[in-house]
Amino acid sequence: MTGKTVSRRQFLKHAGATAALLGLSEAMIPQLAKALEELAAGKPPVIWIQGQNCTGCSVSFLNSNYPGVADLVLNKLSVRYHPNVMAGTGQTAVEAIDVTLKDMKGKYVLVVEGPVPTKENGDFCTFGLGSGKKSLMGNEVPNDKPIQEWMNELVPGAAAVIANGNCASFGGIPGANSGVTGATPVPKIVAKIDSKKPVVNVGGCPSHPDWFVGTVLEALLFLQGKGKLNLNENNMSKTFFGQLIHENCERRAAFDAGLFLEDWNDQSPDMALCMFKMGCKGPVTYADCPTRRWNSKVNWCVGANGPCHGCASPDFYQLLSPLYKPLPNVNFAGITPAVDTLGWVAAGATAVGVGAHYLYKQLGEKPKESTEGGEK
Amino acid sequence: MAQVISIDPVTRIEGHLRIDVEVEGGVVKDAWSSGTMFRGYEMLIQGKHPWDAQQVMERICGVCPLIHGTAASYALDDATKATLPPNARIIRNLTLGANYLQSHILHFYHLAALDYIDITAVPKYSGSNPALILLKDKISALVAAGDPYPFLPRYESPDYIGAPGGPGDPNLATELVGHYVQALEMRKKAQEMLSIFYGRMPSFVGTIPGGVTQAPNISNIAAFRARLGELAQWVNEVYLQDVLTVAQVPEYEPFLRAGDSGGNYLAYGGFDQDQKGGEKFFPRGTIVNGDVLNVQGFNETKIAESVQYSWYTPDCEGLNPKNGKTDPDLEKKDAYSFIKAPRYEGKPMEVGPLARQLVKKPDALMNLATKLGLLTPPLKFGIIPRHGARVIEAVLLVAEMDKWLDQLVPGEPIWDPKGKEIPDASYGRGLVEGPRGALGHWIQIGDQKTKNYQAVVPTTWNASPRDKDGNKGPIETSLIGIPVPDVDNPINVVRCVRSFDPCIACAIHIIHPEHNGVKEFRVI
Numbered sequence: 001m002t003g004k005t006v007s008r009r010q011f012l013k014h015a016g017a018t019a020a021l022l023g024l025s026e027a028m029i030p031q032l033a034k035a036l037e038e039l040a041a042g043k044p045p046v047i048w049i050q051g052q053n054c055t056g057c058s059v060s061f062l063n064s065n066y067p068g069v070a071d072l073v074l075n076k077l078s079v080r081y082h083p084n085v086m087a088g089t090g091q092t093a094v095e096a097i098d099v100t101l102k103d104m105k106g107k108y109v110l111v112v113e114g115p116v117p118t119k120e121n122g123d124f125c126t127f128g129l130g131s132g133k134k135s136l137m138g139n140e141v142p143n144d145k146p147i148q149e150w151m152n153e154l155v156p157g158a159a160a161v162i163a164n165g166n167c168a169s170f171g172g173i174p175g176a177n178s179g180v181t182g183a184t185p186v187p188k189i190v191a192k193i194d195s196k197k198p199v200v201n202v203g204g205c206p207s208h209p210d211w212f213v214g215t216v217l218e219a220l221l222f223l224q225g226k227g228k229l230n231l232n233e234n235n236m237s238k239t240f241f242g243q244l245i246h247e248n249c250e251r252r253a254a255f256d257a258g259l260f261l262e263d264w265n266d267q268s269p270d271m272a273l274c275m276f277k278m279g280c281k282g283p284v285t286y287a288d289c290p291t292r293r294w295n296s297k298v299n300w301c302v303g304a305n306g307p308c309h310g311c312a313s314p315d316f317y318q319l320l321s322p323l324y325k326p327l328p329n330v331n332f333a334g335i336t337p338a339v340d341t342l343g344w345v346a347a348g349a350t351a352v353g354v355g356a357h358y359l360y361k362q363l364g365e366k367p368k369e370s371t372e373g374g375e376k
Numbered sequence: 377m378a379q380v381i382s383i384d385p386v387t388r389i390e391g392h393l394r395i396d397v398e399v400e401g402g403v404v405k406d407a408w409s410s411g412t413m414f415r416g417y418e419m420l421i422q423g424k425h426p427w428d429a430q431q432v433m434e435r436i437c438g439v440c441p442l443i444h445g446t447a448a449s450y451a452l453d454d455a456t457k458a459t460l461p462p463n464a465r466i467i468r469n470l471t472l473g474a475n476y477l478q479s480h481i482l483h484f485y486h487l488a489a490l491d492y493i494d495i496t497a498v499p500k501y502s503g504s505n506p507a508l509i510l511l512k513d514k515i516s517a518l519v520a521a522g523d524p525y526p527f528l529p530r531y532e533s534p535d536y537i538g539a540p541g542g543p544g545d546p547n548l549a550t551e552l553v554g555h556y557v558q559a560l561e562m563r564k565k566a567q568e569m570l571s572i573f574y575g576r577m578p579s580f581v582g583t584i585p586g587g588v589t590q591a592p593n594i595s596n597i598a599a600f601r602a603r604l605g606e607l608a609q610w611v612n613e614v615y616l617q618d619v620l621t622v623a624q625v626p627e628y629e630p631f632l633r634a635g636d637s638g639g640n641y642l643a644y645g646g647f648d649q650d651q652k653g654g655e656k657f658f659p660r661g662t663i664v665n666g667d668v669l670n671v672q673g674f675n676e677t678k679i680a681e682s683v684q685y686s687w688y689t690p691d692c693e694g695l696n697p698k699n700g701k702t703d704p705d706l707e708k709k710d711a712y713s714f715i716k717a718p719r720y721e722g723k724p725m726e727v728g729p730l731a732r733q734l735v736k737k738p739d740a741l742m743n744l745a746t747k748l749g750l751l752t753p754p755l756k757f758g759i760i761p762r763h764g765a766r767v768i769e770a771v772l773l774v775a776e777m778d779k780w781l782d783q784l785v786p787g788e789p790i791w792d793p794k795g796k797e798i799p800d801a802s803y804g805r806g807l808v809e810g811p812r813g814a815l816g817h818w819i820q821i822g823d824q825k826t827k828n829y830q831a832v833v834p835t836t837w838n839a840s841p842r843d844k845d846g847n848k849g850p851i852e853t854s855l856i857g858i859p860v861p862d863v864d865n866p867i868n869v870v871r872c873v874r875s876f877d878p879c880i881a882c883a884i885h886i887i888h889p890e891h892n893g894v895k896e897f898r899v900i
């Protein structure tokens with residue numbers, strides 16, 4: 001490296017700032033400093049490909065703030081292939097993958113955005129040119145290369161695979177159409193190719209840039225044997241997906257007081273109302289949106305009087321629909337929600353244990369003391 | 377000797393696009409545009425509560441979710457007969473305007489600019505701007521370390537700004553690369569403006585049938601206006617000047633007219649200025665056969681979609697989107713795209729900023745066109761005018777949005793609760809203008825559920841394949857005659873394609889008008 005040399009102390013400082021900004025544990029700072037030091041010497045190569053995606057997670061990555069995206073791309077990651085960012089096109093773009101496959105075997109991180117369709121030989125999603133031929137109105141041209149084939153080529157040499165966003169991780173919206181296209185979550189595809197390959201999911205539709213960047217850093221530390229991956233049951237980092245949105249919601253007091261928004265014109269500056277009756281899925285969704293917030297911390301869904309739609313939940317969207325109807329049978333034990341499963345099949349059954357004031361309201365009665373918390 | 381070049385992936389666009397061109401004697405003789413990804417979006421909301429539509433449909437595309445969510449809201453306003461309060465109309469315009477700003481900035485700098493600037497000239501920077509010296513050091517270090525990704529490899533071309541023997545010099549190239557970095561922050565600020573009223577971007581919660589969710593107040597108006605001010609200054613002082621610089625590079629003079637799509641333009645119009653939607657800031661209209669001085673009306677019944685060369689069964693042919701139909705058939709002979717071919721009175725139509733501004737003809741655009749010599753015959757508008765129309769839109773919007781902010785009235789309604797009353801049976805449509813052009817959403821409600829949904833998006837028009845009459849799509853036509861001096865580096869082909877700002881995820885989707893549900897879906 002030419003240019004400035006950076007001292008160990010500066011790396012520690014830098015690592016501390018990065019860890020704090022991403023909400024990583026302070027205990028990780030020394031390891032992170034070491035990792036960043038190594039990154040500066042040789043930035044970890046990243047191959048980022050897109051399946052049946054919408055590019056929302058890539059656009060969200062561009063919204064990254066502290067570290068900004070320019071810092072990430074210039075200083076921290078060697079982005080070998082990213083279809084929206086890279087200069088190369090066509091064969092010059094594919095060349096970047098070929099070189100990385102050859103020179104960086106076992107070292108690159110494979111990021112996949114969007115699920116992988118498996119029906120019709122994978123022809124529902126292709127990029128690059130295949131080894132066979134096809135006819136294009138009388139001209140013989142190279143055929144299309146399904147993303148499924150790319151996965152077969154890229155997974156074996158990857159150090160780890162990051163499924164970025166809800167549809168890569170769990171199928172998400174295109175996954176709900178798997179009957180037609182065979183849209184398959186990335187972890188399932190990877191398991192078939194190499195069952196031992198580390199795969200980490202980053203939920204969210206889209207993923208928050210901090211969730212993605214932080215998960216990549218955690219995975220890199222883990223691969224270097226310097227940290228452990230603390231994952232929840234859905235294979236997502238507990239750093240970001242460890243707590244229910246409802247637990248940390250800034251409007252929790254309104255929920256407990258039974259003050260629900262029922263008309264969007266009712267926006268008193270005195271009290272921001274709870275979105276539960278407008279279908280908020282915060283009580284069943286694990287993510288740190290209320291504290292992390294979005295777009296350089298400017299706002300988040302509930303902050304704009306929109307209900308959380310549960311976009312970081314593996315159940316999004318099919319199992320959480322109708323999105324604007326209140327959750328039917330969520331079990332709340334007092335004010336601490338304990339159960340995070342739901343099923344609309346039970347919608348006709350009596351809701352059990354939902355915040356007492358909500359129940360009172362449903363029954364047309366008023367709680368005796370509206371300023372107190374929910375049923376203990 | 378003719379030769380077919382296949383370019384896949386076309387990067388720095390949204391989605392999965394393949395371009396094949398037949399080159400003979402150093403120019404493109406024939407071209408094919410193929411969308412190569414299919415998901416099946418609209419069927420996911422069939423049988424669901426109609427309010428789900430905007431949340432699912434905005435996720436058609438992560439680059440332009442704002443306009444899809446907005447179009448779905450207008451379709452649902454229409455279906456529920458809700459009347460938008462003025463505050464809601466204005467907030468929808470302000471958020472859409474902010475989305476234009478982020479989208480146009482992203483397009484020029486992060487998607488298109490690397491086709492014109494030689495980033496390898498940066499190490500030769502000899503100026504004294506401290507920020508640019510830092511940039512020079514960084515890029516020099518990356519090149520020295522053998523890690524120049526993601527800026528290399530690329531198509532090589534002698535006419536990059538700053539290239540040895542090319543136009544401009546390394547200092548100009550470095551300045552432009554510096555603006556590329558600034559633009560990352562600027563587009564992020566535009567996303568923050570959206571987030572103020574709509575919660576977050578991409579994918580947002582702020583628009584609902586009958587209105588919006590966030591009332592205007594002193595605090596959010598001030599937060600929005602502060603960012604708008606920064607963007608207004610940057611758009612005028614940097615973005616506009618950079619487009620002018622590129623437009624006046626002598627080497628790019630052919631691109632003023634090369635890349636003309638055939639002279640047919642369509643704009644649905646957008647940014648309603650009154651409660652009835654009669655007056656729009658960007659007006660509605662069509663231009664046919666290159667007669668740009670004669671703007672004609674628009675009648676949506678004149679739209680029909682051809683699938684002759686698309687991977688769909690023949691019974692999907694020739695339908696108006698209201699009754700559109702889409703059954704995939706991957707074995708279909710001669711088909712080469714998942715994109716359909718919508719036509720207006722049988723004509724392929726270019727949509728997007730150029731179409732919109734040729735319909736509107738604002739002074740700023742006409743002055744620029746005069747300056748570039750575009751108003752003398754032949755009236756053809758190619759690659760550079762598309763970038764020009766985009767920046768003119770940004771200039772117009774930053775000025776106008778400031779006035780719209782003044783029209784917000786805190787305390788007044790933002791929502792018509794009628795939007796919540798779902799009729800047993802109804803029909804609604806939302807015709808809007810997104811950053812990439814004319815967008816239509818159509819919804820049919822039956823049994824208080826979404827019975828049918830259809831979206832015809834800008835890139836469906838622009839990137840469409842041939843139709844049953846053999847007419848090429850606008851991008852295909854625009855490529856004819858594009859110079860390709862070096863078949864291994866077809867840079868001009870992708871310069872042309874990118875000038876349309878294609879968004880392929882949007883362009884490919886599916887709808888079942890008569891049969892609901894996956895079970896009856898037929899894949900051959």
